[in-house]
Amino acid sequence: MTVRIGVIGTGMIGQDHIRRLTHVITGTEVTAVCDLDTARAEEVAASVGARALPTGGAVIDAADVDAVVVTSWGPTHAEHVLAAIAAGKPVFCEKPLATTAEDCLKIVSAETAHGSRLVQVGFMRRYDAGYREMRQVITSGAIGAPLMVHCAHRNATVPESYTSAMAAQDTAVHEIDVLRWLLDDEIRTVQVLRPRRTSKRYAHLQDPQIMLFETAEGVRIDLEVFVNCQYGYDIQCETVGEEGLVRLPDPAGVAVRSAGRHSTAVLQDWKGRFENAFDTEFREWAETVAAGTEPTGPSAWDGYAATVITDALVQALESGEIVHVDALKERPAFYGGASR
Amino acid sequence: MTVRIGVIGTGMIGQDHIRRLTHVITGTEVTAVCDLDTARAEEVAASVGARALPTGGAVIDAADVDAVVVTSWGPTHAEHVLAAIAAGKPVFCEKPLATTAEDCLKIVSAETAHGSRLVQVGFMRRYDAGYREMRQVITSGAIGAPLMVHCAHRNATVPESYTSAMAAQDTAVHEIDVLRWLLDDEIRTVQVLRPRRTSKRYAHLQDPQIMLFETAEGVRIDLEVFVNCQYGYDIQCETVGEEGLVRLPDPAGVAVRSAGRHSTAVLQDWKGRFENAFDTEFREWAETVAAGTEPTGPSAWDGYAATVITDALVQALESGEIVHVDALKERPAFYGGASR
Amino acid sequence: MTVRIGVIGTGMIGQDHIRRLTHVITGTEVTAVCDLDTARAEEVAASVGARALPTGGAVIDAADVDAVVVTSWGPTHAEHVLAAIAAGKPVFCEKPLATTAEDCLKIVSAETAHGSRLVQVGFMRRYDAGYREMRQVITSGAIGAPLMVHCAHRNATVPESYTSAMAAQDTAVHEIDVLRWLLDDEIRTVQVLRPRRTSKRYAHLQDPQIMLFETAEGVRIDLEVFVNCQYGYDIQCETVGEEGLVRLPDPAGVAVRSAGRHSTAVLQDWKGRFENAFDTEFREWAETVAAGTEPTGPSAWDGYAATVITDALVQALESGEIVHVDALKERPAFYGGASR
C-alpha cells in the first residue's frame, strides 16, 4: 500500500525530497505539490505525475494526500504544520519547525491536544550510520558516562548572504539536535567565542565561531563552526566518557600515495556526506506513516528546543555572555516527559 | 512504469533479492517466482503479492514478467538464461553464469545470435563505491600504468561443506571479475600457492591459499584467500602503478579508545560490506530494463571468463603448476571486441 | 671537549636526566650532584663517577662544573637559577622556572643584567618531532593564518595528591609553552570550564577541566585536561588555519586485527611519548653549552609567562571568570622583544 504524499514547497530541497520519495524510497509517491512559484510547481508536478495545487492548505486537504512534507520558506512552516495537525495528517517538516519559539510552542500545544504525535522534524543526522554507531557505543556503557563532546562543523565556503546568526540557525542547529539525542540530555547554557576571523571571506561575517554548551548532566560541549574553511565539508564529533572516547569516522574513500603524499579526498559537499542519512530518514518516516504509528524521529518538542537554543546562541554571540536556556527545563510527559 | 520481474529460485539469496526488488529499489516489482521447493515458493510469493509458478520456463514465459532474475542452484543457471534469451527477455543471473565453460559459451553464442545484450551476471563489486573510486583513480592516470595488485579476501569462518575448490569458485571469483574490470585487462596465467594450513578448521581444506595472476598487459596480481581467518570479513585491494598506488578503504566505523587500545570494529559479514553495492547493482540494472537498453554490468563474456579462470585456478591448485588461460585471448567484437 | 655538568636534585627526574647526560647524550658528563637526601646523592654520584657536594651552591661553584641542571623541588628553583646566573654559568632548569611570578621576574632581571642568555627552561615538547613538523607546516603558510587550536592532554590516572590547581601547574603548563611557541603568539585571557566530574577518582578533584585561551592575535585555544581518563596517555593538538588544518600524529605502533577489532595500542606513560623529545632537548642544549653560545630553547621569559598563565588559570578555575594576563604584554627586547 503506497503512502501518498503532498509536498509544500518545490525549491531545491523540496525537489530533492520529491526525487527521493519517487525514485529512492519504495512505498511512497508524491501526489500533490504546491509552491509560490506556480510555474515551478507545475513543472515539478508534471515530472513525477503529481498535481500542482494552488496552496499549502489545498495540498493538506487533498483526499489523495496521506501525509505532508513541508519544505517551503522557513517562516511559513508553522502555518502548514498547524494545518496538517488540524487535518489529523502526519507531517514531516524540514528544519526549522518554526522560526520563533512561540510558534513552535503553538505546534507543541496543538499536537498535544490532538493526543498523538503527528509531527517529525527534518534533522537527518540521527539517521547517519556513524552517529548511530556512536550512540550505540555510548548507551552500551563502553566509554562510561559522557563528560565532554568536541565537535567541528566546517563548510568549504558560504555565499555572501550567509549571516553570523546563521552559524547557529542553519549550521550548528544540526549538532544541537544530534547531541541532545546522542547524550539523551538537555542543553542548559550556551556561550559563543569569537576567534580571529578568516580573511578569506566577507567582512560582515564572524567566521569561525566556537560555541560552548553545558547540559543538564554537566556535560560540556565545544563546537567549532567554520563555514569558509576552504578545504572541504568536514564533520567531526568526539564524545569523551569516564572510561574512554568514541569518535565519528571520516567518510570512507580510497587512499592514494603519489608525489610524496599519502592522501584521501575530503568531501566538498554536505549532500554526499548525508545522502544515506536522508534516505534512511524518509524510509523510516514513511514506514511509520504506512503503519499508522507515531513517528519515531525528532519531535515537535525537539524542533522547539532547537529554536530556543539557536535563539540563545544568537543572543550569546551578540552579548558575549553565557545565556541560560531555562525554557527547556520542563519537558511535557507527552514528549517523553520528566523535567531535568 | 514499473518493471515486472520474475525470480527463479527463492533460497536465501533469492529472497534477499526479492526483498530488494520489492522494498529497496523503486520502479520494480516481483510478479512471479518459482522454486523446486514449491511450498517455499508459495510462501515467498504470497509475502510480496506475486504468483508462484511451477517452473523456470513458466516464469520466463509469463506475460507479466518483463525481466528475469536467476538465483537458483548453480547447475541450473545455464538452462534458465538460455530460455530467457530465447524469449528475448533481459536476464540477471547470479554468479556463476554457468558451472561449465561450455555452457557459458552456449549462452555467449545464443546472445550473440540474438544480436543485442540481454544477460547481466551478478558480480556486485563493480558497484561498490570504493572499487568505483579506485577505478576512477586508475583511469585518471593519477598513479600511472598499473603494474601490480595486492588483494586479500578473508572470511571469519566457513562451514565444513566448503571445499578447497570453492576458494576459487565462490570466493576468488569476485576478485577475478572486479580486477578484470578495474584494470580493463585480461588474465593470462594463474598459479596457486599453498601456505601452511590454519589449524583452526577442517583437515580437508587448503586454507589459506595465495593465488597469482598475470594479465595480458603483464600486471601481476596476488590474492590471499583465507576463509577461516577468525577475526572477521576483510576485503583488501591495492593497485600499484608506475607513479603511485591506490588502496581500497576499510568500511567507515566509529573509533573507540578504551582500555589501552584505539580500535574500530571489523565487519563480520559480507552482507554488511556489500549491501550498498547490491542495491546499486539492481537499481542500475532495472534502469536499463525500464529504458529498454542493453545492460551495462558484467556480461555473459565476463561470466564465461570467470568460469574459465576459476577452472584454471582449481587445476592450478591441484597441479601446483602455472596454468595458461588461452581461451580468453579472442574476445568477440560483440563484447567490446579486440583480442588482447 | 666534554661538557661537565652539575645536577642539583637527584630525585626521579634528576636521575633520569643524569642517566641521559651520561649514557644517551655524547659530549656530556655529570661531575657533581647534590640533594637534600645526601645518601641518595652519594649513591647516584657513585653510579656515574661524580662527586656528591653538600649544597646547590657548591655544585654551581665547583671548578669542574661548566653548566648546571636544576631538578630539585620547585620552590628551590629560583635560588639555584639566580646563583648560576651570578656565577655566569649556563643553567637548565626543569619546569617551573620558579613557583611565583615574582621570582621569575627576578631571574629575568638578573639574566638581563648579565647581558646574555644563560637560562633554559625544561619544556620538552618543543623538541618533539610531531610538534616541530606542525610548526613547520604553520610557518610555511600551508594552512594560512592560524585561527583556532583544539588540544587534549589526558593521563590514565593520577595519585590522590594531585590537586585541581595542578591541572594547570603541572599538566596544562606543557601546552601553554608549546602553543605560545607553535603560534609565535602570546596568551591574553584564560577561562576554565568545569565539566561533570569523572566518578572514577577523588572527590576533591575537578577532573576533567576545559581551559580556554585567547591570544594577542585572536586565536582561540581549547584544551581538555583529563588526568584520570583511564584508557591511557593521550596528547592531541589540531591547529585550524584560514585554509586548512594540521594535526599532531598519534605515536606509531603496529596495527593488529583480531577478535573482530582493528586496533593499535595507546601509550600508558608520558615517558614513552616524549622520550625522544627529552633526548633532543638535552642534546641541543649541550651543544650550545659546548659552543659557548646562548641557549635556543625556552627562555626565562617563557618560564615567567608559563607561571603567570598557570596562576591565571588557577584563579579562573576558582572564580569561573575570564582572567586577563596583561603582565605579558611588554616582552623585553632582550627576549625577542616587541610588545604585542
Add this chain to the structure above:
Amino acid sequence: MTVRIGVIGTGMIGQDHIRRLTHVITGTEVTAVCDLDTARAEEVAASVGARALPTGGAVIDAADVDAVVVTSWGPTHAEHVLAAIAAGKPVFCEKPLATTAEDCLKIVSAETAHGSRLVQVGFMRRYDAGYREMRQVITSGAIGAPLMVHCAHRNATVPESYTSAMAAQDTAVHEIDVLRWLLDDEIRTVQVLRPRRTSKRYAHLQDPQIMLFETAEGVRIDLEVFVNCQYGYDIQCETVGEEGLVRLPDPAGVAVRSAGRHSTAVLQDWKGRFENAFDTEFREWAETVAAGTEPTGPSAWDGYAATVITDALVQALESGEIVHVDALKERPAFYGGASR
C-alpha cells in the same frame, strides 16, 4: 670505560657510522680508520681525533682498537672479518657479510673454531621499533601461528648503476634477514615474478619484482621490490596468523587537511626511516663489546643465510623457476642449532 673502535672503510656509510659512534652513541670512540682513498681516511680521522692507518690489518691489530667496524667495499668484507676473528676482536660487518656463500662459510668456520661469537652483521631492521613490536605480538601468540607475510620495499628512484640482481642483493636482503628473525623460521624456496616493468626508468632493469618465499614451517611470503616507485620510500609488512594479523605502522607524521585532501607526507629516504634503528643497533652492539659478552644481533650464520638466499633469488630471477635453498637446512648448534 670507553670502547675504542677501528673503522675499515670511510665512504658514505662508514662516515655515517663514525659520526654515530662519535656523536650519537655514548661510551664509544673511533680511534683508528683506514680507506683505499688515504686522503679521505686522513680527513675523516682528523675530524674525530683518530689515526688513519694504511691497511685494514693495521686497524685490526692496533693496540687502541677494542672492536672493528667493517664498512669497506663488499668484496673485501670477508678478508677483514676473518682477520678480526684471528685477532680475537669483536667485529661489526656491514651487509653483506661476504659476497659469496663460500666466504661466508669460511667466516662461520673460523668463528666456530674460535669458540665464541665475535661477528655481528649490520642488518638494522631488527632494531626498528615497529618490527620489534610486531615480533612481540607474534611471539605473544596474539595472532596465532603465522601463515603468510605480505611485504613491500619501495624506493622513490635508484641510479642507473642499480642492476636487476641488486633488487635481491641490496634491497630484498633486508627483508630476508628481518623475516627470518620475525618468524624464527628458515627460508626453503624462492621464486621471482617479473611484473610489467615501469617505463619511468632504465631499460636494463627488471623493476618491480615480486619475490616469493616458502619457509620450513610452510609460511608463504610475498615481497614486492619496487625501487623506482616515484612517490617515496615505503616499507610495508603484514604478518597474517591463524587468528589475526599484525601490520607495521607508517612513520608518524602530522596530518594536513587542505585543498580538498587529508594527507600525510611519505618519507623520501631510508635514512629517515631507519635512523633510530641504526642508533639502537650500534648502542646495543657497543654494550656487548663493553661487557665482553657475545653480540646479540644478526650472526655470521645469518649473514651466510642472507647471501645464500640472495644468490638463490638472482638465480630464480634469471631462470623463472622455483629455487630450493637446501644449504640452510642444518644450522650448527653453535648458532642456536637444530636443523629445521
